[in-house]
Amino acid sequence: MKFFIDTANLDQIKEAQDLGVLDGVTTNPSLMAKEGITGRNNILKHYVDICNIVDGDVSAEVIATDFEGMVKEGEELAELHPQIVVKVPMIKEGVKAIKYFTDHGIRTNCTLVFSAGQALLAAKAGATYVSPFIGRLDDISTDGLELIADIRLIYDNYGFETQILAASVRHTMHVINCAKIGADVMTGPLSSIEGLLKHPLTDIGLKQFLEDYKKGN
Numbered sequence: 001m002k003f004f005i006d007t008a009n010l011d012q013i014k015e016a017q018d019l020g021v022l023d024g025v026t027t028n029p030s031l032m033a034k035e036g037i038t039g040r041n042n043i044l045k046h047y048v049d050i051c052n053i054v055d056g057d058v059s060a061e062v063i064a065t066d067f068e069g070m071v072k073e074g075e076e077l078a079e080l081h082p083q084i085v086v087k088v089p090m091i092k093e094g095v096k097a098i099k100y101f102t103d104h105g106i107r108t109n110c111t112l113v114f115s116a117g118q119a120l121l122a123a124k125a126g127a128t129y130v131s132p133f134i135g136r137l138d139d140i141s142t143d144g145l146e147l148i149a150d151i152r153l154i155y156d157n158y159g160f161e162t163q164i165l166a167a168s169v170r171h172t173m174h175v176i177n178c179a180k181i182g183a184d185v186m187t188g189p190l191s192s193i194e195g196l197l198k199h200p201l202t203d204i205g206l207k208q209f210l211e212d213y214k215k216g217n
Helices: 010-019 029-034 039-052 067-078 094-102 116-124 134-139 145-160 174-181 190-197 198-213
Strands: 002-006 025-026 059-060 084-089 109-112 129-132 163-166 185-189
Touching: 002 010, 010 039, 010 129, 029 039, 039 059, 039 067, 059 109, 067 094, 084 094, 094 109, 094 116, 109 116, 109 185, 116 129, 116 145, 116 174, 129 145, 134 145, 134 174, 134 198, 145 163, 145 174, 174 185, 174 190, 185 190
Parallel strands: 002 025, 002 185, 025 059, 059 084, 084 109, 109 129, 129 163, 163 185
Antiparallel strands: none
């Protein structure tokens, strides 16, 4: 499973990259604003800065909601850097834009997916990634992991190459459960990745090893 980090914070991206397990980055206008990145030119520059840190794909989101606007923005984003994947919302015009980008060799990430039917449409249009938001589903007492399982079944049934990118991951168990179900990618905060490192028996064992070493020296 690929590990993406969902942030616009360059320090966190560098930290995840240095860990040696980072495969890419997802971000959006809200995360950009959180880091004080505003204005079209500054946002575009920040995407390039992110690409220069990581080796993998970087999802860059369109703001427009009409077909022509999404195509114009998406083509501009795709020209920024070879690692850019154009992030398109799951709406009717978005599906049309994904098909256009697919036909023109531009990779896409269909975002704000909350149902298996939406994921099926995205795959039919040729999306590179589809992003079901499991955390937001959990927030309204709906099982986000069940959605991942349904999409996995549908994609496997028909051999769709679209990768399932589990988004809105909130914690380490989301990561583990998505891996069990067969998500191709997860994206979440740095804490959800670093949480995989932690186990009390590891800490106890290391402490004991060090204490035993000191006794013999």
